[in-house]
Amino acid sequence: MFTGLISDVGVVERIAPRQGGARLTLRPGRLAADGLAPGESVACSGACLSVVESGGGLVSFEAVPETLSRTTLGGWRAGTRVNLERSLAMGERLGGHLVQGHVDAVGEVLRRVAEGQGARLTISLPSAIGPLVAEKGSVAVDGVSLTVAGVTRDRFEVALIPDTLARTTLGDVEVGVRVNLEADLVARYLARLFAWMGGSGAGPSGADLRRWGYGEEGAP
Secondary structure, eight states: OBOSOOOEEEEEEEEEEETTEEEEEEEOSSSOGGGOOTTOEEEETTEEEEEEEEETTEEEEEEOHHHHHHSGGGGOOTTOEEEEEEOOOTTSOOOSOOBOSOOOEEEEEEEEEEETTEEEEEEEOOTTTGGGOOTTSEEEETTEEEEEEEEOSSEEEEEEOHHHHHHSGGGTOOTTOEEEEEEOHHHHHHHHHHHHTTOOSSOOOHHHHHHTTSSOTTOO
């Protein structure tokens, strides 16, 4: 489990194809690679990967074909900059939102405009996760926890503060760049619950929410 607060930006050192998958070797910036134990989970631009080897300032991960096909990792090359976050330890502050590192879809940056000292991005919203993204809700973009500033049926907007631009790869993204998207965990499970209960697709009603324990039985 992660928070979407990026602790470091690494650079892809090399990629070695392996039976449809790949071994990805990265050089972290500030993060001590030698301190990452085999089997440890690290979010790499939003995708949860397990450490298979570390040492000499480098850390390697295995990416299976499923990961390469469903995320932007399949397009990484030597020199690609990657957002890095170690998994959340019990007792730490949750400064962002709960992020699993399970990429739901890949979006494309459609527009970037300066906004004061920050920037506003407009990103395409794949239909598969459209119902899970709401204004003022949370979304992870390349692993970065962000608040949705606006949303329509096929796109959404996020406002980036100067610190986010300086400390993550989002400071470099331009129109046309593909980004990993992960919807809010609570929204994902609520949508699944509604579908399992035979929902029509129009969204849960007040009666549905009360039946599931949200709100009071006597509320209108």
